[in-house]
Amino acid sequence: MISLRSVLWLCARYELVLAVRSRWLQMFAVVFAGLALAVASAGYILSGGHGVQDFSRTAVSLVQVVLLLVPLASLVFGGLALTPDRGAAELLYSQPVPRGAILIGRMLGVWLALAAAELIGFGIAGLVVQSQAGLDGLSRYGALVITAVVITGVFLAIAALLASLNPGRRTRVLAAALVVWFVTVVLFDVAVLGIASMLRSGSASRLLISATLINPVDAARTGALLAIEGTAAFGAASLALLRFTGGAAMAAAYVGLSLAAWMVLPLWLAARTLSRADI
Amino acid sequence: MIRYRAFTKAYGGRRAVDGLTLEVPAGSVVALLGPNGSGKTTSIKAAAGLVRPDSGEVVLGAEHLNALDARARRACSFLPQRVSFPETLTGREVVDFYRRIRHVPGDATDRVLKFASLNGAGERAVGTYSGGMVQRLGLAVATLGTTDVLLLDEPTAALDPEGLGAFYRLVDARRQAGGTVFFSSHQLGDIERLADRVAVIVAGRLVAEFTGRQLAARLADRGVMRVRVDAPTAGLLERVRALCPEAAWRGDELIVPGPASMRPGVLDLVREAGGDIRGLTAEEGRLDAFYRELIGAPS
Numbered sequence: 001m002i003s004l005r006s007v008l009w010l011c012a013r014y015e016l017v018l019a020v021r022s023r024w025l026q027m028f029a030v031v032f033a034g035l036a037l038a039v040a041s042a043g044y045i046l047s048g049g050h051g052v053q054d055f056s057r058t059a060v061s062l063v064q065v066v067l068l069l070v071p072l073a074s075l076v077f078g079g080l081a082l083t084p085d086r087g088a089a090e091l092l093y094s095q096p097v098p099r100g101a102i103l104i105g106r107m108l109g110v111w112l113a114l115a116a117a118e119l120i121g122f123g124i125a126g127l128v129v130q131s132q133a134g135l136d137g138l139s140r141y142g143a144l145v146i147t148a149v150v151i152t153g154v155f156l157a158i159a160a161l162l163a164s165l166n167p168g169r170r171t172r173v174l175a176a177a178l179v180v181w182f183v184t185v186v187l188f189d190v191a192v193l194g195i196a197s198m199l200r201s202g203s204a205s206r207l208l209i210s211a212t213l214i215n216p217v218d219a220a221r222t223g224a225l226l227a228i229e230g231t232a233a234f235g236a237a238s239l240a241l242l243r244f245t246g247g248a249a250m251a252a253a254y255v256g257l258s259l260a261a262w263m264v265l266p267l268w269l270a271a272r273t274l275s276r277a278d279i
Numbered sequence: 280m281i282r283y284r285a286f287t288k289a290y291g292g293r294r295a296v297d298g299l300t301l302e303v304p305a306g307s308v309v310a311l312l313g314p315n316g317s318g319k320t321t322s323i324k325a326a327a328g329l330v331r332p333d334s335g336e337v338v339l340g341a342e343h344l345n346a347l348d349a350r351a352r353r354a355c356s357f358l359p360q361r362v363s364f365p366e367t368l369t370g371r372e373v374v375d376f377y378r379r380i381r382h383v384p385g386d387a388t389d390r391v392l393k394f395a396s397l398n399g400a401g402e403r404a405v406g407t408y409s410g411g412m413v414q415r416l417g418l419a420v421a422t423l424g425t426t427d428v429l430l431l432d433e434p435t436a437a438l439d440p441e442g443l444g445a446f447y448r449l450v451d452a453r454r455q456a457g458g459t460v461f462f463s464s465h466q467l468g469d470i471e472r473l474a475d476r477v478a479v480i481v482a483g484r485l486v487a488e489f490t491g492r493q494l495a496a497r498l499a500d501r502g503v504m505r506v507r508v509d510a511p512t513a514g515l516l517e518r519v520r521a522l523c524p525e526a527a528w529r530g531d532e533l534i535v536p537g538p539a540s541m542r543p544g545v546l547d548l549v550r551e552a553g554g555d556i557r558g559l560t561a562e563e564g565r566l567d568a569f570y571r572e573l574i575g576a577p578s
Contacts, residue, residue, distance in 0.1 A: 001353070002382045014376050021367040090359035091420065094327040095380050096352040279329040 011105025019113030032121030056137030059144040071155045075177035078159025086168040100271025143227035151220045157266040164274035208237040216262040223255040280305040285335035295321040297483040310474035311463040318483040319463035327357035355428035362417035366406030377420045395419035396441045411439030431462035467566040499538040501564025506533040509555040
């Protein structure tokens with residue numbers, strides 16, 4: 001009998017091969033590299049300067065791009081990859097291995113593929129930055145890369161949950177993925193700030209702190225800014241979290257826990273749902 | 280062995296299968312026959328552990344394992360009705376993946392590709408395959424390993440002649456090895472050619488079940504003999520009706536429905552009555568007509 005670790009590795013490798021041969025992933029790698037390069041080389045334009053920014057400025061400028069693009073790519077690519085056609089799903093899930101292991105293994109494969117595409121994008125932009133502006137702030141740039149890879153895992157876990165709730169129904173999974181992206185990336189902050197503005201100071205603070213930890217995009221933004229710029233670039237919600245936790249180290253720990261929970265819980269729920277689903 | 284005990288499954292309030300009780304004995308080849316939407320696919324998928332019963336149970340293998348148990352899935356191979364594979368993988372990569380998942384030795388890949396007549400196409404991407412080749416690739420995957428139970432959902436629906444040959448060889452080989460094969464099909468020829476037993480399911484309910492011998496007898500009962508007789512004598516029809524009450528004249532033809540065993544006696548009666556036999560045709564009962572009768576469809 002094949003071991004669980006072998007199933008995970010086998011499915012991850014299977015999915016990695018599929019992803020590497022996918023035009024969607026190749027396009028994502030090109031777009032990501034192009035955007036990173038554009039941000040790195042155009043960062044001074046707004047301040048009237050020219051030339052390539054250093055790693056620190058490039059990292060700060062890329063935070064928003066990463067938090068906008070990476071969740072969308074992860075949800076869409078993950079949704080497509082983790083929702084096989086009905087005939088493929090029936091054959092795959094009739095094999096004598098746990099369905100959850102197949103799903104998690106495939107998710108790991110997609111994660112590896114997307115992370116590789118992101119690393120290529122960051123790498124190309126990084127080479128240009130290094131050649132023009134030196135190595136200053138490289139660790140901050142590295143923190144952004146880690147944030148991108150982590151947020152990829154979080155949204156792939158959510159995509160896995162959506163796929164397990166709708167086995168064989170790609171259109172539904174894609175529609176749900178777009179809704180999740182819109183809510184977490186766009187709507188959530190607007191709604192929270194709107195509600196907070198109507199509450200008293202204490203309640204508003206509690207809401208903002210919860211919001212930062214509840215929404216993985218906000219948690220990742222807080223974590224990335226904390227690693228790149230310290231607390232200088234914090235917004236209202238992140239500052240509220242900082243006050244609540246009593247310092248940057250505890251705030252980072254809370255953010256890390258939130259992101260870890262966002263990765264583990266959806267994946268656990270996905271495996272559980274799929275194991276009980278009719279295929 | 281596969282045993283359905285009062286297996287019931289509904290989708291959105293509509294019962295796809297309603298209290299199915301059926302046994303597929305070990306070492307037998309059993310065909311599941313029924314019109315579209317009758318519950319064949321749901322029944323076979325339940326045996327493959329893909330569908331959870333609302334009530335009742337499905338057990339399989341010598342150990343009578345619940346079909347939902349992962350150990351039961353080790354005892355069976357399943358080929359879905361419309362099997363599909365990622366288009367960018369080669370046939371060999373697909374077979375290799377499933378071979379590893381089933382923990383089957385490496386030489387099986389070449390063996391099953393050859394068996395499915397895909398040994399020349401194994402290095403090509405699945406996206407370049409015809410529908411028949413994809414179905415043959417599915418058959419190749421289903422033949423990996425030596426499972427006790429083979430579950431096939433309309434396996435011949437999209438098969439080309441090469442694939443059909445491979446499918447017949449597969450079923451014959453499993454039968455010889457003492458394996459159990461349970462398949463659904465609309466191809467009545469496949470059923471007559473392969474099945475030891477036939478189960479007919481309509482609107483989710485089992486309406487008939489026959490062994491191969493019983494089916495042959497039922498079909499024989501539905502045969503008909505036509506005897507063209509010159510100068511028929513009076514009273515011949517009454518004498519023939521003593522043997523076959525449904526016999527009738529149609530012009531100069533004496534129509535005698537019924538089993539083949541009755542026919543020599545009828546011919547003797549015609550001769551004894553001085554009838555001059557000018558022509559004779561005999562037609563065996565057709566499975567399609569019998570099937571339409573069973574499912575209540577107009578013939």
